[in-house]
Amino acid sequence: MxxxxxxxxxxxxxxxxxxxxxxxxxxxxxxxxxxxxxxxxxxxxxxxxxxxxxxxxxxxxxxxxxxxxxxxxxxxxxxxxxxxxxxxxxxxxxxxxxxxxxxxxxxxxxxxxxxASRIALPGADLAGVHCFRDLQDVAQLNDLDLTDARPVMVLGAGLLGLEAAYGLAGKGHRVIVVHRSDRILSQQLDAMAGRLLQKSMEQQGIEFVLQRQLAEIQGSHQIEAVRLNQGEVFEVKALITAVGxxxxxxxxxxxxxxxxxxxxxxxxxxxxxxxxxxxxxxxxxxxxxxxxxxxxxxxxxxxxxxxMQLPTRPFEHQLSATRLKVSGIEVFSFGDPNQLGDQLVLQDPSLGLYRKVVLVDGVIQSAILLGNTQDANWLFELHQQQIKIDNSQRSALLFGEAYYERAAA
Ligand SMILES: Cc1cc2nc3c(=O)[nH]c(=O)nc-3n(C[C@H](O)[C@H](O)[C@H](O)COP(=O)(O)OP(=O)(O)OC[C@H]3O[C@@H](n4cnc5c(N)ncnc54)[C@H](O)[C@@H]3O)c2cc1C
Incomplete structure (x- = not known):
C-alpha cells in the first residue's frame, strides 16, 4: 500500500x-x-x-x-x-x-x-480599451477590425507596450505609441539606443508620440478618440494600456x-x-x-x-541582465543605462547597431547591446566576476570576445 x-x-x-x-x-x-x-x-x-x-x-x-x-x-x-x-x-x-x-x-x-495597471481616467472601462497580458487579451486584439483604417493607440513604450505595438503592426493595424518620457524602453536603454530602436520600429511602420500623456478618453460605449495632454486628438479604434x-x-x-x-x-x-x-x-x-x-x-x-529539503542558497537581489527581442530587434542591457563612468561606444546607426560598455575603475558596470547581442553573456560574466579590464584591451571590448583575447596576446 x-x-x-x-x-x-x-x-x-x-x-x-x-x-x-x-x-x-x-x-x-x-x-x-x-x-x-x-x-x-x-x-x-x-x-x-x-x-x-x-x-x-x-x-x-x-x-x-x-x-x-x-x-x-x-x-x-x-x-x-x-x-x-x-x-x-x-x-x-x-x-x-x-x-x-x-x-x-x-x-x-x-x-x-x-x-496590468489600470489608468485612472473616465472611459478606461469602455469597449475597445485593452491591456496585453494573456491569451484572452490576444484573442480580443485579434478581433479588432482590420478594415477600420483608424489607428490603434498603445499607451506606454516599455517592454509590454512595444511588444503590443509590434504584434498589432504585424497584423496590419496602423499603430501609434504614446509615451511620457523622451525615449522608449527607458529602463533598459540610454537616449542613443532608444532613438535607434525607435527608428527601427518606425521603419516597420510604428509611429511614436513622445513626452505626452493621455488626458481624455472619448466615446460612450466604445472608445472613439483620445486627447493627449498637449491637446492633440486622435480618432482611434482601440487603446492598449501598458503603463505598468x-x-x-x-x-x-x-x-x-x-x-x-x-x-x-x-x-x-x-x-x-x-x-x-x-x-x-x-x-x-x-x-x-x-x-x-x-x-x-x-x-x-x-x-x-x-x-525537497535539499541544500540551497538564500534568494538575494542580483543585478539581472535583460535580454529582449523587441520588434524582432535584439536588445541586451544590464546595469543603469545612464551609468556615469568611462563610456566606450560603437555605433552604426544605418544598420541599427549600438554597443555601449561603461567602466568604473576599470570594471564593467553596465552595458547596452542593440542589434547584435552575440557577446552579451561574455560581457555580463566579466561584470559579474568584477574583472579589471587592462587598458590595452579596453577598446577591444566592443568588438567581442575573440578580438579582446587577441588584444591581450
Ligand atoms: C507580452 C509580454 C512579453 C514579455 N516579454 C518578456 C521578456 O522578453 N523577458 C522577460 O524577462 N520578461 C518578459 N515578460 C514578463 C514575464 O512574462 C513575466 O515576468 C512572467 O510571466 C511572470 O511570471 P509569473 O508566473 O509570476 O506570472 P504570470 O506569468 O503572469 O502567471 C501567473 C498566472 O497565475 C494565474 N492566476 C492568478 N491568480 C490566480 C488565482 N487566484 N487562481 C488561479 N490562477 C491564478 C494567472 O491567470 C496566470 O496564468 C513579458 C510579459 C508579457 C506580458
Missing amino acids: NAIKPKLCIIGLGMASMRLLDELVKHRATEQYDIAVFSAEAPAGYNRIMLSYLLTGEQTLASVTSHTPEWFAQQGVVLHLGTKVTAMDPIQQSFTTETGEVFGYDRLVLATGSN IQPNSELAKQAGLLVNRGIVVNNALETSQPAIYALGECCEFEQQTFGLVAPIYRQATILAASL
Whole structure:
C-alpha cells in the first residue's frame, strides 16, 4: 500500500510555476508529494513572452505551449485548468475555488503573477480599451477590425507596450505609441539606443508620440478618440494600456498574509504564514517586486530545492541582465543605462547597431547591446566576476570576445 504523501498545491500556471514545476520534476518531487496546480486560465502552460508573436501569427498556441495536459499526466501532477482560487484559509490549510470546491494542502505556493495597471481616467472601462497580458487579451486584439483604417493607440513604450505595438503592426493595424518620457524602453536603454530602436520600429511602420500623456478618453460605449495632454486628438479604434503592472496579491491579503505591493517573502520565499510560499511577479522581497523572468527563475530553483529539503542558497537581489527581442530587434542591457563612468561606444546607426560598455575603475558596470547581442553573456560574466579590464584591451571590448583575447596576446 502506498503511504499518503503530503499535498503540495500551486496556485497559478505562469512562467514562475512552470519553472518551479520543471525544477520539482528534476528532483523527482512527485515521489515525495502529491502535487496539484490550479490555473485561472483555460489553456495549459504557455510562454507569455511570446504573446506578440501569437498576435502576428508568427507562432501558434501549440508552438508556445510547453506544459501541456499530457505533460502533466506524464509527470503525475494533477492539473486544474480554468480554476480560479478565490479564498484561502491558512488556519485550516485549505483554499476555495470559484466553483466552491475546497482543497486542503500541506504546502501551498502562490504564483499568481500580476495584473496590468489600470489608468485612472473616465472611459478606461469602455469597449475597445485593452491591456496585453494573456491569451484572452490576444484573442480580443485579434478581433479588432482590420478594415477600420483608424489607428490603434498603445499607451506606454516599455517592454509590454512595444511588444503590443509590434504584434498589432504585424497584423496590419496602423499603430501609434504614446509615451511620457523622451525615449522608449527607458529602463533598459540610454537616449542613443532608444532613438535607434525607435527608428527601427518606425521603419516597420510604428509611429511614436513622445513626452505626452493621455488626458481624455472619448466615446460612450466604445472608445472613439483620445486627447493627449498637449491637446492633440486622435480618432482611434482601440487603446492598449501598458503603463505598468500590479502584483496579484489580493488572495493573500484577504487571507491575512503580510502584503505590501506584493506578497512579502523572506530569502527562502516563505510568506508570513507557515507552509505558504510565494514567487514570481506576485511576491515582494526586500521592498522590491519583479517584472522579468531572470530573477523569477532563480526563485524557482531555490524554492524547489527547499521544498525537497535539499541544500540551497538564500534568494538575494542580483543585478539581472535583460535580454529582449523587441520588434524582432535584439536588445541586451544590464546595469543603469545612464551609468556615469568611462563610456566606450560603437555605433552604426544605418544598420541599427549600438554597443555601449561603461567602466568604473576599470570594471564593467553596465552595458547596452542593440542589434547584435552575440557577446552579451561574455560581457555580463566579466561584470559579474568584477574583472579589471587592462587598458590595452579596453577598446577591444566592443568588438567581442575573440578580438579582446587577441588584444591581450
Ligand atoms: C507580452 C509580454 C512579453 C514579455 N516579454 C518578456 C521578456 O522578453 N523577458 C522577460 O524577462 N520578461 C518578459 N515578460 C514578463 C514575464 O512574462 C513575466 O515576468 C512572467 O510571466 C511572470 O511570471 P509569473 O508566473 O509570476 O506570472 P504570470 O506569468 O503572469 O502567471 C501567473 C498566472 O497565475 C494565474 N492566476 C492568478 N491568480 C490566480 C488565482 N487566484 N487562481 C488561479 N490562477 C491564478 C494567472 O491567470 C496566470 O496564468 C513579458 C510579459 C508579457 C506580458
